[in-house]
Amino acid sequence: xxxxxxxxxxxxxxxxxxxxxxxxxxxxxxxxxxxxxxxxxxxxxxxxxxxxxxxxxxxxxxxxxxxxxxxxxxxxxxxxxxxxxxxxxxxxxxxxxxxxxxxxxxxxxxxxxxxxxxxxxxxxxxxxxxxxxxxxxxxxxxxxxxxxxxxxxxxxxxxxxxxxxxxxxxxxxxxxxxxxxxxxxxxxxxxxxxxxxxxxxxxxxxxxxxxxxxxxxxxxxxxxxxxxxxxxxxxxxxxxxxxxxxxxxxxxxxxxxxxxxxxxxxxxxxxxxxxxxxxxxxxxxxxxxxxxxxxxxxxxxxxxxxxxxxxxxxxxxxxxxxxxxxxxxxxxxxxxxxxxxxxxxxxx
Numbered sequence: 001x002x003x004x005x006x007x008x009x010x011x012x013x014x015x016x017x018x019x020x021x022x023x024x025x026x027x028x029x030x031x032x033x034x035x036x037x038x039x040x041x042x043x044x045x046x047x048x049x050x051x052x053x054x055x056x057x058x059x060x061x062x063x064x065x066x067x068x069x070x071x072x073x074x075x076x077x078x079x080x081x082x083x084x085x086x087x088x089x090x091x092x093x094x095x096x097x098x099x100x101x102x103x104x105x106x107x108x109x110x111x112x113x114x115x116x117x118x119x120x121x122x123x124x125x126x127x128x129x130x131x132x133x134x135x136x137x138x139x140x141x142x143x144x145x146x147x148x149x150x151x152x153x154x155x156x157x158x159x160x161x162x163x164x165x166x167x168x169x170x171x172x173x174x175x176x177x178x179x180x181x182x183x184x185x186x187x188x189x190x191x192x193x194x195x196x197x198x199x200x201x202x203x204x205x206x207x208x209x210x211x212x213x214x215x216x217x218x219x220x221x222x223x224x225x226x227x228x229x230x231x232x233x234x235x236x237x238x239x240x241x242x243x244x245x246x247x248x249x250x251x252x253x254x255x256x257x258x259x260x261x262x263x264x265x266x267x268x269x270x271x272x273x274x275x276x277x278x279x280x281x282x283x284x285x286x287x288x289x290x291x292x293x294x295x296x297x298x299x300x301x302x303x304x305x306x307x308x309x310x311x312x313x314x315x316x317x318x319x320x321x322x323x324x325x326x327x328x329x330x331x332x333x334x335x336x337x338x339x340x341x342x343x344x345x346x347x348x
Contacts, residue, residue, distance in 0.1 A: 034220045037061050043072045044186060044210050045082060052197060052205035053220050059200045067196050072209070075189050078103055079181045081129060091171060092129065092178035099172035107166055109181055109188060109294075116298050117161040117273075119314075124302040125273035127163065129180035130155045132271070135278065156276045186212040187251060187297025194293070206245075211252065214293040215245040229287050229323055240334060241323065243344045249293025253300040254285030254325075270304050281307035282327040289321035289343050308335075315339070 034056070040049035050068055054061060080086045084093075091100045113126035134155050136144030147155075163175040181188075186209045193207045194214045204217030206225045215225035224244035229252065243250075253270065270279050286303040290296040299320060303311035308326050312335065315322040321340035326333045336344075 036220050037064070039065050039068075041069070044076060044080065044189070046210040048072060048189075048207075048209040050193070050205065050207050052202050053217065054202075058202065064197070064200065064202070067200070068193055068207075071192050071196060072189060075105070075185060075192070078106055079109070079185045081180055081182065088179050088181060091173075094173070094176075096176045097174055099167060099170040101169050102171045104169075105188065105192075107169070107171060109184055110164060110166060110171060110179070112184060112294065112298060113179075113181075114161050114164070116302050119318075120302050120306065122160070122274050123272045123305045124183075124298070125159065125161050126179050126181065126183070127159050127161060127177040128271050128273050129178040130158050131273070131276050132180065135271075152276050159273055159276065183253075183301040184294055184298045186210040187249060187292070187294040190214045190249060190293035190297075212249065212293055212297050213245075213251075214249040216247050218246075240325065241344070243289075245289070248289045248291055248321075248343065249296040250287065250289050251293065251296040251300040252285055252287040253304040270301065272305050279305055279307065283308045283311060283324060284327050284332065285325045286311060287323040289323075289340060312337070 035054050036051060037054045038049070038051045039061075040047060042048075048068075050064075052064070076083065076086065078087045081089060081092070083089060087100075087102055087106055091102070094100060110126065113124075116124045117126070134147050134151060158176050158178070160175070160177070163173050163177045164179070165172045165174070189209045190207050190212050191214065193209070194205070194216065197203075197205050197207065198216075204219070206213060206215040213227070215227070218224060224246060227243055227245050227250055229241045229243065271277065272279055283304060283306075286300050288296045288300040288303065290299060299322075303315060303320075303322060303324075306314055308324060311322070311324065314320070315337040319339045320337060321343050322337040323340050324335040324337075326335060
C-alpha cells in the first residue's frame with residue numbers, strides 16, 4: 001500500500017483495486033490505550049489488508065493476524081482456480097455426470113451463484129471459466145483474441161448453472177462445466193474475516209481482500225471509515241465520491257483495467273453467459289453497498305453485466321445501493337440508486 005504524509009499526524013493510505021480507495025487516519029493512539037493495528041499480504045492473486053482498533057486488554061495482534069491468514073489460506077484451498085489441487089479445480093477437472101464431496105462454504109457459494117443467475121435470467125453465471133479461457137482472460141487462457149463462432153458454440157455447451165446440482169454434501173454436474181468463484185469469493189472472504197473479528201471482540205475494523213471490503217465501527221479518534229469511489233481511469237487515481245461506511249460491504253466492478261482491443265473494439269473480462277461474449281455497453285463501473293460483502297461482490301458483477309438501463313431497473317426493484325459510472329460523449333455520467341443515496345446521505 002502507498003502512504004503519503006499529510007499535514008499533521010495523519011497519513012493517507014490508498015488501497016487500489018477495482019475502483020475503491022481506502023482513506024484511513026493512522027493514529028498511534030488517543031491517550032486511552034487504543035491503537036490502530038494494520039497488516040496485510042498476498043492472497044487470491046492480489047492482496048489483502050486489515051485495519052482495526054485494538055483496545056486495551058483485547059486479543060494479541062499476532063493471534064488476529066494468524067486467524068485472518070488461516071481463513072484466507074483455507075478459502076484458497078477450497079476455491080482458487082489458479083491451484084490445480086483446490087477443491088473447485090479438482091471438481092472442474094471431472095467429466096460430465098460425476099459428483100464430488102465439497103466443503104460447506106463451496107456449496108454455499110454455489111447456491112448464491114444460482115440465486116444471482118436466476119435473478120439475472122442467466123446473464124450472471126458461475127460456470128464461465130471455459131469462456132474466460134477461450135477469450136484469454138482465464139487461468140488457462142492462451143491469447144486474448146475474439147474466438148471463432150464454432151469455438152464459441154462448442155464452449156457454450158459447457159456453460160450454464162442448470163448443469164450443476166447439489167446432492168447432500170456433494171456437488172454434481174451433468175456436463176463438463178467449470179466453476180469460477182472469482183466474482184464472489186473475495187466478498188465471502190471479507191465476510192468471514194469480519195465475523196471472526198467480531199467473535200474475537202473486535203468491533204472497529206476495515207477488512208479488505210482484492211478490493212472487496214467491509215467496515216464497521218470507528219477509527220481510534222472516533223471518526224468514520226471513509227471510502228473513495230474511484231473514477232474509471234487506468235492512468236491515475238481520481239476520487240468521484242467519498243462515503244462513510246459502517247456495517248456495510250463495498251464492491252466495485254469495472255471494465256476499464258482488464259480488457260483487450262481488436263479491430264478498434266474493446267473487449268472486457270466481464271461476460272454475459274447467455275451470449276458467451278464480453279459485454280458491449282456504456283456502463284464503465286458499478287459500486288454496490290450491501291450489509292454482506294459477499295452479496296456486494298456478486299451484485300456489482302451482475303449489474304455490470306446487465307448494462308446501464310437493466311442494471312438501474314434491477315437496483316431500484318431490489319433496493320440495492322448502487323453507484324453507476326456511465327460512458328457518454330462528453331466523458332462520464334454518474335447515476336446513483338435511491339438506496340445508495342440514503343446510505344451516503346446524498347440528496348436526490
